[in-house]
Amino acid sequence: MSLATLASATVLFASSFRLAGAVSAQTFEPPSKGPLVQTANYTSFSNHTLHDKSVVKGKVFDRIIQVWLENTDYESAAATPVFEQLAKQGLLFTNYKAVTHPSEPNYVAALGGDFFGMHDDDMYHIPSNISTVIDLLEAKCVTWATYQENMPEDGYYGFTYTAENYGNSSAAPYTYYVRKHNPLIIYDSVSQDAARVKNIRTFNDFANDAVNGTLPQWIFVTPNMINDAHDTTIDFAASFLEYWLLPLLTDKRVNNDRTLILLTFDENETYEIENTIYSLALGGAVPKHLHGTTDDTLYTHYSALSTVQANWGLGSLGRQDTNATVSNVFSFVAQKTGYKNVHVPANKVPQFNLTGVVPGALTSQAFIPFAAPNLKAKGAGGGHVFLRPGLNKALTASSLPPPVNMVALNSTTPWRMSPRTTSGKHIIPCAGSACP
Numbered sequence: 001m002s003l004a005t006l007a008s009a010t011v012l013f014a015s016s017f018r019l020a021g022a023v024s025a026q027t028f029e030p031p032s033k034g035p036l037v038q039t040a041n042y043t044s045f046s047n048h049t050l051h052d053k054s055v056v057k058g059k060v061f062d063r064i065i066q067v068w069l070e071n072t073d074y075e076s077a078a079a080t081p082v083f084e085q086l087a088k089q090g091l092l093f094t095n096y097k098a099v100t101h102p103s104e105p106n107y108v109a110a111l112g113g114d115f116f117g118m119h120d121d122d123m124y125h126i127p128s129n130i131s132t133v134i135d136l137l138e139a140k141c142v143t144w145a146t147y148q149e150n151m152p153e154d155g156y157y158g159f160t161y162t163a164e165n166y167g168n169s170s171a172a173p174y175t176y177y178v179r180k181h182n183p184l185i186i187y188d189s190v191s192q193d194a195a196r197v198k199n200i201r202t203f204n205d206f207a208n209d210a211v212n213g214t215l216p217q218w219i220f221v222t223p224n225m226i227n228d229a230h231d232t233t234i235d236f237a238a239s240f241l242e243y244w245l246l247p248l249l250t251d252k253r254v255n256n257d258r259t260l261i262l263l264t265f266d267e268n269e270t271y272e273i274e275n276t277i278y279s280l281a282l283g284g285a286v287p288k289h290l291h292g293t294t295d296d297t298l299y300t301h302y303s304a305l306s307t308v309q310a311n312w313g314l315g316s317l318g319r320q321d322t323n324a325t326v327s328n329v330f331s332f333v334a335q336k337t338g339y340k341n342v343h344v345p346a347n348k349v350p351q352f353n354l355t356g357v358v359p360g361a362l363t364s365q366a367f368i369p370f371a372a373p374n375l376k377a378k379g380a381g382g383g384h385v386f387l388r389p390g391l392n393k394a395l396t397a398s399s400l401p402p403p404v405n406m407v408a409l410n411s412t413t414p415w416r417m418s419p420r421t422t423s424g425k426h427i428i429p430c431a432g433s434a435c436p
Contacts, residue, residue, distance in 0.1 A: 026226070028239035029167035031149075031203075035244045036211055036251070038204040041166035043152045046208035050199075053214055056142045058311040060333045061285035062258035065219040066110075066304060067245065068181070069237050070103065070230035073268045077278035082238035086263065086280060089249065091290045091332065096279035096299045098267040099326075100354040103230075106266045107183035110301040111220075113319030116370065117360015121180045123159050124362055128188040129390035130370060133218070133305055134196065135189070136314040136386055143216035145199040146184050147206040149224040150176035154205065155197035157185060167226075176224035181266075184220070189388060210253050218308065249282065257284035262304060268353075275352035287332055295331055298344040300352070302327040309381030310337040316379025317386060318372075326350065329380050339380050359403035366403035372396055 032039030038046060055062050069077075074094075077083050098106050104124070105115030112132045118124060137144050152161050161177040184190045184200050191197050199216075201209075209215045222228065223244070229237035245263070248254040255261065261283040268275050279299065305321040307330045308314065316322050328334070328341040359366040372393040375385045387393060 026165075026167045026171070028227075028236050028243075030243045031166055032207075035248055036207045036253075038207050041164075042150055042202055042204050043161075043163050044202065044204065046202065046204040047154075049205075049208050049212045050143070050145065050214040050216060052143050052216070054141070054143070056140060056217065056312060058217075058258070059313070059337050060311050061260040061283070063215070063217045063219070063256075064260045064262065064308060064311075065221060065254070065283070066262045066264065067221045067223070068107070068228065069223065069263070069265045070181075070228040071267060071269045072229055072234050072237075072265050072278065073270050073273070074276045074278045076234050076269070077265070080234050080238050082241055083234075083278065083280070086241070086245075086282065088292045090261075090263075090280050090282035091286050092294045093279040093281065093297070093299055093330075094294045095296045095349075096264065096277055096303075097301075097326075097349075097352045098265070098275045098277050099301050099320075099352055101267055101271055101275070103266045104180040104186075106301055107181060108186055109320070110304060111183045112187065113302060113305060113317035113321040113373075115360070115362070117358055117363035117366060117368070119354070119357050119363060123179070124186055125191070126187045126189075126362070127370070127390075128192060129388045130187065130189065131317055131373070131386045131388045132184070132187050132189060133308065133317070134184070134187075135388065136309065136317070136381075136383075137218050137312075139383075139386065140312055140314055142218055142312055142314075144218040145201050145205075145209070145216045146182065146220040146222070147201050147203055148177065148182050148222050149203045149227065151182065151200075151202050152177070154202065155185070155191065155200045157191060174226070176226065178225060181222045181225075181228070181230075210251075213253060215254065255283050259283040260285040264301075264304075271353055271355055273353065274349075275354075281330060281332075290332060297328050297331050297341060298326075298349055299328055299330065300326045303330065306339075306380040307333050309379050309383070310334065310339050312381065313383060314379075314381035315383030315386045316377060316381060318374040318377045318379075322374065322377035322379045322385075327380070334380075337380070364406040367406045368400045368403045369395060371400055 031041040099109050102121055104121045105118040109115040159179050160175050162173045162175045165171040165174045225231045227240035264279040265277040302320045306327040310329045321327050324342045329339045334341050357363055357365045359368045361370040372391055372395055373385050377385055
């Protein structure tokens with residue numbers, strides 16, 4: 001059997017195993033009486049609320065809430081009744097792509113503009129000299145937080161957390177929380193900062209902050225491993241949305257006429273097809289005449305970055321968020337901010353179903369150091385490229401050394417250099433030093 005055939009078989013086996021497990025999963029049980037009711041099922045109650053109630057006006061929205069679900073093909077989500085119902089209340093993006101496989105690099109890319117060669121779900125930490133969207137938000141005083149369901153305490157750094165099974169008390173404890181779905185904990189610039197790490201919060205904190213009127217302006221939400229469809233099914237996730245999201249759509253403490261809610265997935269389920277994911281813009285900031293309509297513009301996880309940048313006139317990260325081909329701003333936001341999107345013909349859409357290895361600082365198979373961002377890049381917000389202290393700005397993408405196979409280098413067998421991936425379906429197109 002060839003390596004390619006073996007790899008494909010491995011992917012199919014892994015996918016089949018996950019689906020088999022999902023079939024036998026428990027039925028949905030609400031973890032609390034409502035989305036804004038704290039519960040002991042989340043291990044710890046909120047011990048404080050956020051205090052900053054200031055609002056930085058955006059050009060289209062004043063708050064964005066991103067809700068990420070897991071591993072579902074576009075067609076499966078689109079055919080599910082709850083998602084069909086939600087689509088009538090918002091704008092459905094029909095050409096929205098995850099940027100790679102598996103889960104973790106998508107989460108990392110969505111906040112940092114790159115996945116830096118990461119190609120698995122292992123334990124990573126990205127050094128503090130690498131910037132994220134948090135740097136851009138704070139530069140303009142835009143408040144932020146992430147809320148992680150079943151994380152045991154604020155700023156929890158552990159790889160997983162297993163708790164009592166709240167859906168079945170007679171069953172074994174369940175690993176509801178995983179670090180790989182909590183992108184801000186992976187970036188040291190957030191997790192190792194004493195002030196910032198407090199904004200890596202739990203679902204009980206979300207309830208507390210909403211009730212007290214202190215929800216921040218930029219919010220990233222990760223449901224637990226059963227409610228996000230990772231360990232279950234799209235129907236299970238739909239039941240969670242009926243319990244959690246639908247009531248919030250009519251609650252002015254969360255969703256008002258200046259709120260944008262992005263409901264999306266990290267990646268699709270079937271690796272052998274284009275990595276198209278179901279993504280839906282909801283909330284009061286979506287113009288009513290767009291409700292129940294679709295938008296076939298090419299968007300990716302980098303588009304959420306560029307949309308936020310355009311809305312608040314932020315700087316950029318100088319990475320894939322400034323690569324115009326893969327970072328189109330949501331059209332209704334682009335129209336009001338004056339940003340011109342790039343039309344990508346269907347036969348020119350990049351292949352995002354990456355399952356191989358591309359060079360980067362987070363792979364030992366084709367290691368290259370972290371490069372500085374492209375300081376000359378122009379982002380959707382019009383501001384300067386943000387550069388964190390300690391990063392050598394002279395080490396640009398074009399000046400990086402060839403990738404080295406560190407695994408082979410550290411083994412007892414002769415090592416050889418891993419070639420750069422050049423196949424069009426294994427790398428995101430980019431230009432100049434904006435390339436990863």
